[in-house]
Amino acid sequence: MPELAEVEYYRKQWNAGLGKRVLRVEVHENTGLFRGMDAKEIVRLLPGMPYRHSFARGKQMLFRFGAQAWIGLHLGMTGKLRTEGLPFRPTRHDHLVIRVEKVALVFRDPRQFGRVQFHRSSKPPDWWTRIPAAPTEPGFTQEAVQAFLARHRRLPIKGTLLLQTGFPGIGNWMADETLWQAGIAPERKTGELSHAEMTSIWKTVRNISRIAMSTIGKDLSDPPRDWLFHERWSRKGLCPKHKITLNSAAIAGRTTVWCERCQRA
DNA sequence: GTAAATGTTCGGGC
DNA sequence: AGCCCGAACATTTA
16 A cells, blocks of 8 residues: 555665675566566676665655665555565565565565666666655645646646645545545545645645654554544445545546545535 | 456547 | 546456
């Protein structure tokens, strides 16, 4: 379930390998994770380099090896990172295994919607540098959000919240949580929101992201009990405020859950 | 057996 | 050109 906070959690899972030298890399090279790249390049070039650092921004992660090697990872729908002690034999969905001293760094992704990128340079890749500020960063300002919303006036606000070019890290459950806490119906056109509602979107996204980071992002523990989060997964979820059955429909192409009493149409 | 799933990209039709 | 929509990717789970 990798959105902003889950990505942060999974990034840290490889920390057990920090500072250690790569001994060997194993890949399932014909899987979708390596689309558009040559997986063998990683296998050939990474050994000998220390795993130095990792970063996460939105749903993207970047791992630094040696002086001029970077691996970018996206978890897609079902990707997970973990480490394994030795001996370790990868199984069917463990598509990338980076063996460092005493530990194996594993990227598992059954559906293969995730992605691996390799970049050789002393500088991080352009695609990384261009990611806009995430909701937990100072650059995620009210002005930036207003300007972004103004550029997507015809899209339902639910769809706008899912655009990674404006809300890096926000995914389906965070978008629903935001709209529920902000009291805005998901099918509202972005351009029809009032100034106060746009401000509320900005504040709520920041608040939810901060709290999610300190719970889910820390150790996958639950966010606050009164969040929609706990109710939105089952077909008969109840609004935490009104205890009425939540609505569920596809909006902007994605399953959307909301409370018609909380959220102004 | 069928539908749907926490994401993104691509191509066709307008 | 640009916007919008649906399909596609591959697998598991309800």
